[in-house]
Amino acid sequence: MILDSLAPLGAAALPDAVQNRVALLAAHAALDAQARALASLVRRLEALARAVPTGDAGSAWRGPAHTAYGASVRELGARLAEATAVVEAAQVHSTRALSTIAARVR
Amino acid sequence: MSGDGGLTISGGGSVQVASDALFTDAQSLEAVSEQLRRAVAELSRIDARLSIGLLQQADAPVSALDAEAQIHSAARLLHAAGSRASTIAAMLRLSAEGYGRAERLGERAVQELAARLGYGIGMLLPALVAVMLPALPAAVAGLAVASLASPGWHRRVPGAMGAWFADNNRVLTNPGTVALVRASAMSIDDLIAGAFRVPPPLVQALGDEGAGVVGLGTSAAFIAATGSRVGILADGPVAARPRVQRDVAAPPRGLAERLDRIPQRVRDAEGRPAGAHVLVERYSQAGRPDRFEVYITGTADFSPVAGAEPFDLTSGVTGMAGMPAASIDAVRQAMADSGVTADSPVQFTGFSQGGLIAAQLAASGDYNTAGVFTAGSPTGQIEIPAEAAVLELEHSDDIVPALGGARTDLNAVLVEREAFAGRETPDGVAVPSHDRGEYRQTALLAERAGSERVRGVVDRLDDFSAGATSIVSTSYVAERVGAGR
Numbered sequence: 001m002i003l004d005s006l007a008p009l010g011a012a013a014l015p016d017a018v019q020n021r022v023a024l025l026a027a028h029a030a031l032d033a034q035a036r037a038l039a040s041l042v043r044r045l046e047a048l049a050r051a052v053p054t055g056d057a058g059s060a061w062r063g064p065a066h067t068a069y070g071a072s073v074r075e076l077g078a079r080l081a082e083a084t085a086v087v088e089a090a091q092v093h094s095t096r097a098l099s100t101i102a103a104r105v106r
Numbered sequence: 107m108s109g110d111g112g113l114t115i116s117g118g119g120s121v122q123v124a125s126d127a128l129f130t131d132a133q134s135l136e137a138v139s140e141q142l143r144r145a146v147a148e149l150s151r152i153d154a155r156l157s158i159g160l161l162q163q164a165d166a167p168v169s170a171l172d173a174e175a176q177i178h179s180a181a182r183l184l185h186a187a188g189s190r191a192s193t194i195a196a197m198l199r200l201s202a203e204g205y206g207r208a209e210r211l212g213e214r215a216v217q218e219l220a221a222r223l224g225y226g227i228g229m230l231l232p233a234l235v236a237v238m239l240p241a242l243p244a245a246v247a248g249l250a251v252a253s254l255a256s257p258g259w260h261r262r263v264p265g266a267m268g269a270w271f272a273d274n275n276r277v278l279t280n281p282g283t284v285a286l287v288r289a290s291a292m293s294i295d296d297l298i299a300g301a302f303r304v305p306p307p308l309v310q311a312l313g314d315e316g317a318g319v320v321g322l323g324t325s326a327a328f329i330a331a332t333g334s335r336v337g338i339l340a341d342g343p344v345a346a347r348p349r350v351q352r353d354v355a356a357p358p359r360g361l362a363e364r365l366d367r368i369p370q371r372v373r374d375a376e377g378r379p380a381g382a383h384v385l386v387e388r389y390s391q392a393g394r395p396d397r398f399e400v401y402i403t404g405t406a407d408f409s410p411v412a413g414a415e416p417f418d419l420t421s422g423v424t425g426m427a428g429m430p431a432a433s434i435d436a437v438r439q440a441m442a443d444s445g446v447t448a449d450s451p452v453q454f455t456g457f458s459q460g461g462l463i464a465a466q467l468a469a470s471g472d473y474n475t476a477g478v479f480t481a482g483s484p485t486g487q488i489e490i491p492a493e494a495a496v497l498e499l500e501h502s503d504d505i506v507p508a509l510g511g512a513r514t515d516l517n518a519v520l521v522e523r524e525a526f527a528g529r530e531t532p533d534g535v536a537v538p539s540h541d542r543g544e545y546r547q548t549a550l551l552a553e554r555a556g557s558e559r560v561r562g563v564v565d566r567l568d569d570f571s572a573g574a575t576s577i578v579s580t581s582y583v584a585e586r587v588g589a590g591r
Contacts (some may be wrong), residue, residue: 019163020163020164020165023160023163023164024164024165026160026164027156027160027161027163027164027166027170028164030155030156030160031156031166031170031173033155034152034155034156034173037148037151037152038152038173038177041145041148041149041152044141044145045145045184048138048141048142048145051134051137051138051141052134052135052138052191053130053131053134053135056127061125061127061128065201069194069197069198072190072194072197073131073135073194075190076135076138076187076190076191076194079183079186079187079190080138080142080184080187082183083180083183083184083187086176086179086180086183087149087176087177087180087184089176090172090173090176090177090180091173093169093170093172093173093176094169094170094173096167096169097166097167097169097170097173100166100167100169101164101166101167101170
């Protein structure tokens, strides 16, 4: 994106080493923001998982419909947990990529 | 269907009926679905920040590309989870709607059956009277002897009946009995029509099951008119006078506090009636017109013979007939004395007959009604303007609300609870489920309800008096003028 903004100034004409350095810095900044945003999202999703109903919906409701409801809600909880784990993995990979790029930036 | 708090919620402009727990779950799932939709949008924004092109230019490590792939995968999973949450919430709402429609259909079927039964019994009444006619002289002689031996025995009949029901209170404290009472109340007009041999198609066309021209109101009017011919249920003029005026520190918050402010008629040590009938609170605030909340007590005298006490059975019957009952007139007088005009914003709170009066006054259109809160009141057939915030508490094992017949007003939010579900009834109380203390407990449960329908109305009731800088409360006592008893 930084490269895109430099394009009108003739960034394409810059030496390769400079261009690579600029790209590295832009990628570092973007990955840093991405890792932070993903970490924040993981926290929100974990809080959201606690807001999913238990599937009980009252002690007096019993029968097949109640059982089906309970199963549906549990499945929703499992799907949310799976999605949260994937977001967490994306955050871990972003942080790992950030460390690698940070080493190259120094 | 009932939830953990034992509350069942209906009304609020919808046919849905479900436990508070079920409505709360549906709301939670809708909120989760909305949050997941936002999470997907957030992932999309995160993804847009870092293009593959930039990663290639920066010769980014594989882990950065893995992160990209996982962001796409997470977005798909979150989208699916959001859809799932939304679907489950919709199914819950649908089941509440189905339950509500089934309940209404069931009620209608029972009502139609009760109407036919009532009509049949009504047709047989003249024959039954003819059969019993030979025994009439003996019965009259018996009553005459009873009167001589024990003067005023007829006044003790309600007390004796009350004592029997107090010893056998499970008979009345029963959802089955309540359903029967509700159906019976709705079929009195059919019974009367049967007795007078009105053609069945005409009865059906004009009755509750048809155009609704005749129904519970006309039945109550018929009973009051017939009763007044034999010296009972004869209403008369009333006079209300202010009793105590005082400043109040804060307006009421919630439902239980409102119930606590309703005055109570009791008997003092000498057996004389004490306490007020009506309490009017005036809320003043600079830059706003004065607002009023009117608290109305319940029935204080169950004798069918009208006496000085205007909050009695006679007022209850005439009030249900939509006639100018003494108790209703007493509240109107108290309101006028407090300065309530047709334009003053007013809110009504009533227990038992007090709730019936509250609903009647709100429905009359004579007042600028902002809200109505009733507990244990026979208000089923009264339609309150939809602009008002209306919340009604009913116990499904309390026969008093059932006397008001089937519910027609879908705008009022109805909170129901079986007061004595799974526990013993107290000894010596004829209708324990109609006790104010039991309704206070239900009010507390309703205040804690998660259903947005209940919370919305409670908030509106509370907002009415919020911000008042001066609150003056005036209690009123009423007396029927020139009462014979």
